[in-house]
Amino acid sequence: MLLYFLITCFPFIFFLKSLALKPLPPWATEMRLLSPWFWKDVSFFPSFSLIKNILCLGLGIGFFTTIPSKMSLKKMSFTSKVDNFEEVEESAMSILDLPDLVLECILERLPPAALCSMAGVCSSLRSRCISDHFWEKHMKNKWGRIIGPAxxxxxxxxxxxxxxxxxxxxxxxxxxxxxxxxxxxxxSWWIQSKVDGSSNQCSLPDDSVMAWFLALETGRFWFPAQVYNRENGHVGFMLSCYDAELSYDPRTDTFHARYPPHGRRAMAKENNVPWERLRVPPFDTSPHDLHISDCLNELHPGDNIEIQWRRNKEFPYGWWYGVVGHLESCDGNENYCRCHNSDTVVLEFNHYTPGSRWRRTTVHRKEHQEEGNEADGFYGGIRKLCNEEEISTWKHLWPSEILE
Structure with a gap:
């Protein structure tokens, strides 16, 4: 009986020995047989219990040959999967094999950093990824609120x-x-400009939207915009908005600001300016130019306005927030108010205390130009605020204490 058992087991032992000596195929070395589907399938193979029974219980050939048909089919399926793995790997699809529309949809959904990385993969992807079509969206989403014509x-x-x-x-x-x-x-700083001749870098057209985006993102390009409450909320500039040159700091997600010199005053600088204190200039004109007011006939008490103001003729204008008030002869009753019919418009700056010389001023509705003097400054053009977002921004910047 023992001799019969040894004779029947010798072929199986040699079979196991041949498996141990045969080198693994390349795919097995790479995969290391650690994929979940492999262990899931192998752990349920009836052959595991079958081999255990043969070696431990010494069963004869009769039991060895009675492998259930279900197990055979499963084993055949797994063997077929393994044998064909190399063929599947060789015929794997590249991203460049995707239809143009599908590839474009994928690239459109990539954030700027990922799109920039994708552009460094190969020349074919680079030509796609630097297209203005993709970067115009990123430019608008991130920079559209503070980048204007200037x-x-x-x-x-x-x-x-x-x-x-x-x-x-x-x-x-x-x-x-x-x-x-x-x-x-x-x-935190995912792009850095390079000026060396490294072969790992790729050339980018200077006039592309991507080049502009990266110049802004790295802080290499200073651009004009306006800053609310300049110089860290200096008390003399509360509820005002002045022109400045800005540079982005990607490490802090804030901006550096440079304010042009005013008269004898040197250039002022400010760091860590947050996004919420920036805006596009409302008009594409020089801050030294008087804005021609076209809303004076529409102004009613309670309207929100911005007005140009400067200390003297050498200074540029800044925009200051205020509201339209009632004439002294009017008690403010809406049913009897006729202030909007008067040629005089009252402007109030209610963040100053009552009685302050900065609290109220008047302008002529029909003949308004620049008005003022060297002591109180000069009032320029007026713009009526109709956008609720603009009004909300000014109210959010309201000082915690009334100014003298």
Whole structure:
């Protein structure tokens, strides 16, 4: 009986030995047989209990050959899956094999950092990822609220100046490459400009939207915008909005601000300016130009307004928040108020104490130009606020204490 058992087991022992000596295929080395579907299938193989019974209980060939048909089918299925794995791997689909519409939908959903990384994969993806079509959306989403016509014009001048310098250097044999980008240095500062000739970088057209986005994102480009309550809420600038040059700081997600010199006053600087204190200038004009008011005939008591004001003729205008008030002869009763018919418009700045010389002023409705003097400053153009978001921003910036 023992001899019969050994004779029947020898083929099986040699079979196991041949499996141990046979090198694993490449896919097995890579996968290491750790995928969940592998262990799920193997753990339920009846052959495990079958081998245990043969080796431990010494059963004869009769039991070995009585493998259930269900197990055979499952084993055949698994074997077929393993044998065909290499073929599936070789025929794996590349992202470039996707239809153009599908690939475009994927790229449209990538955030700027991921789109920038994707552009560094290969030349084919780079040509797609630097397309203005994708970056215009990112530009609008992140920078649209504070980038206006003046900032765009400044960027065009920047490109023209850089192109002229590059052309001049090329004539002298000192060619400089275009901006080198797409290097990710840390999560909080995911793009850093490069000016070396590293082969790992790729050239980017200076006039592309992506180049502009990255110039803003890295803080290399200073652009014009307006800042509420300038100089960290200096008491002399409460509820005002002044022009400045801004540069983004990606480490703190805030801005550096440079205010132009006023008269004898040197340039003022401010750091850590948050997003909520910035806005696009309401008009694409110089801060030294008087705004021509076109809303004076529409003003009624209670309307929210902004008015230009400057200390003297050398200073640029800033925009100051106020409301339209009632004439002294009016008791404020809505049923009898006729202030809107008067040629005089009362403007109130209620963040100043009653009796303060800054609390009230009047302007002429029909002949208003710049009004004022060297002592109280000069009042310029007026704009009526109809946007609730603008009004809410001013009220959010209201000082905690009434000013003298």
């Amino acid at each position: 900032a765009y014009r400044e960027w065009q001048w920047h490109i023209a100046l850089k192109t002229r310098k590059d052309s001049s250097h090329s004539k002298h044999g000192k060619s400089k490459g275009l901006m080198r980008i797409l290097s990710i240095v840390k999560p």
